Amino acid sequence: MNMFDMGIIPTMARTLRTLALGFRDLLLPRGCAGCDAPDEVLCPRCVARFDGAHIRSLPVKGKTCCYACARYEGASRRAILAWKDHGDEECDGAFACCLARLALKVIKVIDTNQTAIDDVQAMPQIAGMPDIRGMRDVLLVPAPSSPASMRRRGRWQMAPLAKRTARMLNDSGVRTRVCPILRLEGVRGRSVQTSGSLARSKRIQGHVRAVGAIDDESALVVIMDDIVTTGTTMGQCVTALRAAGARHVVGLALACTPVRR
Template identity: 30%
Template structure:
């Protein structure tokens, strides 16, 4: 993303958050009235990084309060919650970079580019913002849109693991990735099919993929030692 694109996205996010402040709110985690996120629920969003699958690191488990907060950000337009999820994504990105260094990677942190899974046009029209990019900016990261959607896919919900992989196969293409060292970022990992497709596309585009990082992982893909 160029500088003007970065500034425009930041201003849009700030406006959305300002509008959210004037609307009646309840805690996204427990429904306590008149507060966007209570102290107790904030505490439950402290990062606890796990390797949800080889090469994929996640800052939270997608259950309980964390799941409710992610859903409120994604589906209810509560963009102010992005800053509360930012530490989880940042911790996962740091773990992905450290994991790569521990397995032969040599890239210092400042040379690593974070690449978000692209948001579909339909999702962007519905929300007006890109979820993982919003959280990434709150985490002090500058996401680079190196991936583009090459073909439309069906809704992943309701598909099994094999169906998800078939659904997203060859659906992404990388542009301007040659020679870059990257970490792929997304909001929630379920089967990992979309992340695998992103990694394939980036490698095909000439990038060195150090790993992937997500805000949360679904419980059925819990920590692996």
Template identity: 30%
Template structure:
């Protein structure tokens, strides 16, 4: 199917539009990776020892890492996948996340994408993070838990909310399946880290259902985060 689609609609780079590939080497070179000295809890650039000030205030119930800064061509790629189910781009992004997971020597037992609300899923037709999480689970050789976490109430968009508003907006919005997660270390996957509110709400639901340690991986990290 993908070959037929490529014939009818030749692939173009999601970052710059160059023909022939879903992601070109020039755009890869423009990404600012998040490596080096990072907060051990939220993954923010942090030259000092221990958790950063903002992270301590949030009391994140999981450890988070992001692949790169949410800017420029990476922003365009994330938005492209959000509105177009590009399997090749999702697989490319999964490769980025697998690299981070292996670098930090995480060994989760289950990969779970952050779920959309039923209303947003019906409107969009797919969850882009399902695509990334499925490819990531295959790369890591562990199960995918697409149904292990669900959004049990509608929430408004997080865009425009301050950190407190974001936390309150998603508080109690998720529920995890005890049968699926009990005793397992879980890897949550999302596209963007801004304040960590969504990942924190998901992790709290997982821990309440009896999961082991929870890790979070995002493709991008917004500069407004901690």
């Protein structure tokens, strides 16, 4: 049995990483990703900004909604951009906590070994929430990123967020697993460079596909994304997941852009 099989090398690597991060924070103290408050990844005031439940209808057939933690403005916008475009991976944990809290507000789980979650019992029924009585599992599906985006950022940023959120939901008694089956292929240009809902829809039309099938029709499938603007990307994800066998689909996002009337 070698040192890797015994777990010694992975343990040493984690210890060295922890020490390196400690020295970095000592020499270069960080600030809050949203407001630059000292010695905070996301300060309590900015965390509170992500404690909402903003509803956005999705442009798909049938009544399907997305629920966002915050509005994409001010400190919330700065925090997401620091995480998404400037590599602030320390925000993974803070954002996963925000998404898990929102999930507990909008997911009602009835399992053979448990009753509905207490947090949901205390919340009013949210419009557009699917009827999931008898549901066994929750499947978290990270919204896809294009290969060019993943090369630019060095990772599929929603994947680690989905894993952390699933871990927190499982710890809260919600039987959850990550199902990363969506892919975005053949898309050119960045979504922020495309203006208008019609242009955004045409940009990704037919480019979102599922590489596997949903193996549990009674599961609640939750699409996780960072920002919802027009809802076209998440709507395409809903369509792809329904084609893959999903019956109950809902969206979850860190933020949604304010609706301009």
